[in-house]
Amino acid sequence: MSNNIKSPVIRPMVYVDVESVVNLHVRAFPGFFLSFLGPSFLREFYRSFTRDSNGVAFVAVEDANNQIIGVIAGPVVPDGYFRRLLVRRWWAFCLASFWAVLRNPRIIPRLWRAVFYRGEPPAGMPRALLSSIAVLPDAQNRGVGQLLVKAWVDEVRKRGATGCYLTTDAENNDAINRFYEKAGWNRSETFVTPEGRKMYRYLLDFWNQG
Numbered sequence: 001m002s003n004n005i006k007s008p009v010i011r012p013m014v015y016v017d018v019e020s021v022v023n024l025h026v027r028a029f030p031g032f033f034l035s036f037l038g039p040s041f042l043r044e045f046y047r048s049f050t051r052d053s054n055g056v057a058f059v060a061v062e063d064a065n066n067q068i069i070g071v072i073a074g075p076v077v078p079d080g081y082f083r084r085l086l087v088r089r090w091w092a093f094c095l096a097s098f099w100a101v102l103r104n105p106r107i108i109p110r111l112w113r114a115v116f117y118r119g120e121p122p123a124g125m126p127r128a129l130l131s132s133i134a135v136l137p138d139a140q141n142r143g144v145g146q147l148l149v150k151a152w153v154d155e156v157r158k159r160g161a162t163g164c165y166l167t168t169d170a171e172n173n174d175a176i177n178r179f180y181e182k183a184g185w186n187r188s189e190t191f192v193t194p195e196g197r198k199m200y201r202y203l204l205d206f207w208n209q210g
Helices: 015-028 033-037 039-051 081-096 098-103 105-116 144-158 174-182
Strands: 009-012 055-062 067-075 132-135 163-169 186-192 198-205
Touching: 009 144, 015 039, 015 055, 015 067, 015 132, 033 039, 039 055, 039 067, 055 144, 067 144, 132 144, 163 174, 174 186, 174 198
Parallel strands: none
Antiparallel strands: 009 055, 055 067, 067 132, 163 198, 186 198
């Protein structure tokens, strides 16, 4: 891909984008747990944001070759969102995760938490949840992530959210933590997952903005 990425087009993600988004996710997060679960599982995860009216997802598209170089996704109202997804598509998630579970049955509790748990929601008024953001490695450090976050935040705010939150790794993740802090997100809490991962929770509350 060319190094001349200037200003990608940011548009809502649609169903036909999902295959490209899955490939992007695997390239952006090699070795991460969701990537380990495989493309079938990721397809079900990202498709949910095109099927549920509560889902908000955008892609960044490079004009030169119409390639998707970034994605962001999350529900406006996270309470019940992933539970509805599991109820509607339980059979698809079972099939999608079959081989990963067969290789290592002990991943089942982590499998559940990886998709359906993002730490307890922060106290106060309900907020939208930024579930996933990924940018192709060779498109990083060019402002693509900033454009995606702005589009997603603007949309959930338009839909009535009073703010939003996310969780991310606290350790060996300095660049990502600086990214959110520079974008105006405030670190609210630190917690540790059952797997022992130290995590930060960030908030972006709209009532604090002009």
